[in-house]
Amino acid sequence: MPELPEVETVRIGLGSLLPGKIVRAVTFDWPKGFPNSKHDVSVFLIGAAVKDVRRRAKVLIIDLDNDYSLIIHLKMTGQLVFRSNDDLKRFGAGHPNDSLIGTLPDKSTRVTLDFGDSKLFFNDQRKFGWMRLVPTIEIPEIDFFKKVGPEPLAHDFTDQDFIKRLQRRPKSNIKAVLLDQTVIAGIGNIYADESLFAAKIHPLTLVKDVPMAKLKKLFQELQAVLRLSIEKGGSSDRNYVDAKGQKGSYLTFAKVFRRDGQPCLVCGTIIEKSRVVGRGTHTCPTCQPKPKGTK
Numbered sequence: 001m002p003e004l005p006e007v008e009t010v011r012i013g014l015g016s017l018l019p020g021k022i023v024r025a026v027t028f029d030w031p032k033g034f035p036n037s038k039h040d041v042s043v044f045l046i047g048a049a050v051k052d053v054r055r056r057a058k059v060l061i062i063d064l065d066n067d068y069s070l071i072i073h074l075k076m077t078g079q080l081v082f083r084s085n086d087d088l089k090r091f092g093a094g095h096p097n098d099s100l101i102g103t104l105p106d107k108s109t110r111v112t113l114d115f116g117d118s119k120l121f122f123n124d125q126r127k128f129g130w131m132r133l134v135p136t137i138e139i140p141e142i143d144f145f146k147k148v149g150p151e152p153l154a155h156d157f158t159d160q161d162f163i164k165r166l167q168r169r170p171k172s173n174i175k176a177v178l179l180d181q182t183v184i185a186g187i188g189n190i191y192a193d194e195s196l197f198a199a200k201i202h203p204l205t206l207v208k209d210v211p212m213a214k215l216k217k218l219f220q221e222l223q224a225v226l227r228l229s230i231e232k233g234g235s236s237d238r239n240y241v242d243a244k245g246q247k248g249s250y251l252t253f254a255k256v257f258r259r260d261g262q263p264c265l266v267c268g269t270i271i272e273k274s275r276v277v278g279r280g281t282h283t284c285p286t287c288q289p290k291p292k293g294t295k
């Protein structure tokens, strides 16, 4: 599942390629994922120029110059692939599979935006993703955007804000709260595990039992791991290409995620895998001792 850093990678890539491009044609037949009518698309999408590419949590927003926007959620298997017709400019990110580098459209292609000199393909093998064309002014009114928590990397988001948000759920375990999109936006399994390991907090620890100094440390580590991952082009560990044709490589830097059975890089204890809030969870039993009273 693409997480915040992968979607940010898409934003950075498309943000350098799309602005100024005019939508000349749209190919789509995906009523569940892209429910806008042919009429709306011909009136409000075709002929519009891309103004900006933004991100909120794991949602990508492509603003058009006619005060409409495309909002896109990649969900489990979505990906966005840009190709210039002369094939000199290529960019693809999101779910890592061969459609990122193969001939497009293919059978996973749900929507194609044709800019005349180039195309943007929204591919989604399992069709959990979606795309909507909406008036830009209505975006803040959409349920998802109303509920979603603050951006963990926003300049004005402080450790005190972070701690206050977590403490809204004092009796929940800290991993569940980190993954709660209404508390903080965009944190997924990889970044929860990595930041909890770095802050030496067991994922089952109740928020109220985590000392203040460790909550501050957790905030620093969470920001650091997200920034590192964005720098590396997202966490996807299989082939995909960024705007410069480079593959994302973050997982090679992961300290606990998918390292179960291997020695902890800090203390040498074997990393364990368990389930917390239904998610595969990676911990070092020495660096992150289990809270008393948990099994």
Ligand SMILES: [Zn+2]
Pocket (backbone or CB within 6 Å): 264, 265, 266, 267, 268, 269, 284, 285, 286, 287, 288
């Ligand atoms: Zn350790």
